[in-house]
Amino acid sequence: MRLLLIIPAFNEQASLGGLLAEIKALPTQAGVQIEAVVVDDGSSDRTQEVARAHGARVLRLCRNLGIGGAVQAGIQLAHREGFDAAVQMDGDGQHPPAELQKLLAPVTGGDAPDLVVGTRYRDGASQFRSTMLRRLGSAWLRGILRLVTRLRISDPTSGFRLYGARALRLFSDTYPYDFPEPESLAMARAAGLAVIEVPIAMRERQGGQSSISGYTSIYYMFKVTVAVVLAYLRTNRRARPDEAPDAVA
Ligand SMILES: Nc1nc2c(ncn2[C@@H]2O[C@H](COP(=O)(O)OP(=O)(O)OP(=O)(O)O)[C@@H](O)[C@H]2O)c(=O)[nH]1
Ligand SMILES: [Mg+2]
Numbered sequence: 001m002r003l004l005l006i007i008p009a010f011n012e013q014a015s016l017g018g019l020l021a022e023i024k025a026l027p028t029q030a031g032v033q034i035e036a037v038v039v040d041d042g043s044s045d046r047t048q049e050v051a052r053a054h055g056a057r058v059l060r061l062c063r064n065l066g067i068g069g070a071v072q073a074g075i076q077l078a079h080r081e082g083f084d085a086a087v088q089m090d091g092d093g094q095h096p097p098a099e100l101q102k103l104l105a106p107v108t109g110g111d112a113p114d115l116v117v118g119t120r121y122r123d124g125a126s127q128f129r130s131t132m133l134r135r136l137g138s139a140w141l142r143g144i145l146r147l148v149t150r151l152r153i154s155d156p157t158s159g160f161r162l163y164g165a166r167a168l169r170l171f172s173d174t175y176p177y178d179f180p181e182p183e184s185l186a187m188a189r190a191a192g193l194a195v196i197e198v199p200i201a202m203r204e205r206q207g208g209q210s211s212i213s214g215y216t217s218i219y220y221m222f223k224v225t226v227a228v229v230l231a232y233l234r235t236n237r238r239a240r241p242d243e244a245p246d247a248v249a
Pocket of ligand 1: 007008009010011012041064065066067070089090091092094159205
């Protein structure tokens with residue numbers, strides 16, 4: 001199995017080196033061949049140099065597209081080059097590479113889900129402490145996704161996720177921008193993909209600056225709520241890729 005690690009990075013020079021060193025140090029897993037690509041989203045710092053110095057492949061976007069555009073660029077690369085699956089992992093080091101095997105387990109175990117979401121809110125897997133505002137936002141999105149798409153996901157904003165071949169195909173074509181995670185879950189559900197989640201540990205960003213502020217969070221809730229509904233309806237109207245088992249949670 002060929003797996004592409006897609007690492008979106010916008011001015012992540014402070015944390016990227018440590019993250020790539022951790023990835024390189026991962027024990028090899030029989031039958032799994034891992035390659036990492038850093039999608040440098042028009043950074044103005046040394047993100048690109050740090051990535052190259054650590055031996056990663058770099059996809060340098062000529063201007064800042066935002067997280068959705070950066071992730072989709074990686075997904076298109078994985079799809080075009082025939083990778084069997086891809087894992088999205090933040091460039092700020094929030095997603096510990098050692099947790100990768102938990103996302104992979106359902107796939108190598110023969111279940112073949114299309115999308116595996118790493119959740120920080122189940123089984124006490126993580127000591128991760130989010131702010132009150134973010135936890136409220138997360139609860140709201142959980143409710144919206146459940147109501148509109150009947151998908152039960154405990155961590156709808158998680159950016160630590162595995163895409164199987166059918167998800168790569170779907171999202172190569174269309175992927176939301178701005179705040180894409182909940183919206184893309186609605187799309188996956190509407191397209192009949194099998195979505196599951198597994199508990200994983202997350203940690204604080206390992207350096208650099210967060211993009212989320214109080215104002216962004218309020219805008220985010222409005223935008224994502226409308227976007228989830230529209231993404232679901234729009235994707236539902238198109239032909240489903242092929243028969244797929246219903247999503248499980
Ligand atoms: N902010 C931001 N991040 C981007 C962009 N393009 C790619 N990224 C990367 O997307 C990942 C997630 O962004 P973060 O700012 O860490 O968002 P977050 O994890 O929800 O927020 P924190 O908990 O504060 O880290 C990081 O690896 C960023 O480097 C962009 O245009 N803006
Ligand atoms: Mg982060």
